[in-house]
Amino acid sequence: MPNRVSDLDLIDRRILKALLTEGRLSNADLANRVGLSASPCWQRVRRLEEGGFIRGYASILDQDLLGAAETVMIEVVLDRHDDEVLEAFGRTMQQMPEVLEVHLTTGEYDYLIKVAVDGTKGYESFLREKLYRVRGIRHTRSSFVLRTLKDVQAYIPDGD
Amino acid sequence: MPNRVSDLDLIDRRILKALLTEGRLSNADLANRVGLSASPCWQRVRRLEEGGFIRGYASILDQDLLGAAETVMIEVVLDRHDDEVLEAFGRTMQQMPEVLEVHLTTGEYDYLIKVAVDGTKGYESFLREKLYRVRGIRHTRSSFVLRTLKDVQAYIPDGD
């Protein structure tokens, strides 16, 4: 069972690249795409799942149609930087459904969060009713996303 | 065919929530999960796909196992802000496979990009060999991601 990058050959990488953007490809189509017959292709997918390379499958939803069509990136600086405060903040953010991404970072701020909001009104109410009710925030800095040109889940390095 | 938020009822929302994190649920399991029998559940999934709510399916890969295990958020300020320069930069970033997200934003910087790198060496070589070969960059500001606590693709607002 592969569990390191070096265990992946060119065909494994092709499988991962195909499934990254088309997670519901049938085994027959996938085999055809990567240049294998069905049976070894299926075994490779199993191995990639069991080895943890493929962690799961997700649907890609249209946020515009769902509402909360605007995306805001909010950098958050906390008052204190001890583990307890940092972790508590992270856990709180994690639980808010409109918060899509929560990243603890190095540098000038502590957290970067990506939030789906419904216009400037939605943004305002997220800040006032949710974010600023969390204790320990020193300050925040927001940038609205005007356009997202790419949003993929992973990068599959070439094995050269 | 639904094509607005208001066309989604509670069961549609349940279907989307389930598929958001388990994109390969079988129709039988999904039906059971959302409290429907198989046939109407299947019709709803079809409608959600045709209505554009579900744009596709993806696999979730383990970036640690694949290599390029570190994530860096890089804010980029460009020299000029005319459409031509902005779009050209965006398109260039979009084509680099290690660049996972490309967002054109309001505020103090122009673009926020999320990049998968292989340690500080990989970061350095991305900056030197890729990012700084692109013309028109005034400056950048990077933050390494220490930990990602949440990373989901969409938010399904409640229909209340």
Added chain:
DNA sequence: GATGAAAACTTTATAAG
């Protein structure tokens, strides 16, 4: 909405070249 059924396809396992 629920149920049931039929055909086509997919998944999963296994055997043999």
Added chain:
DNA sequence: CTTATAAAGTTTTCATC
């Protein structure tokens, strides 16, 4: 790796209540 087989499960369509 390939081809082939087979049972179980899933997808898709469609008719009926």
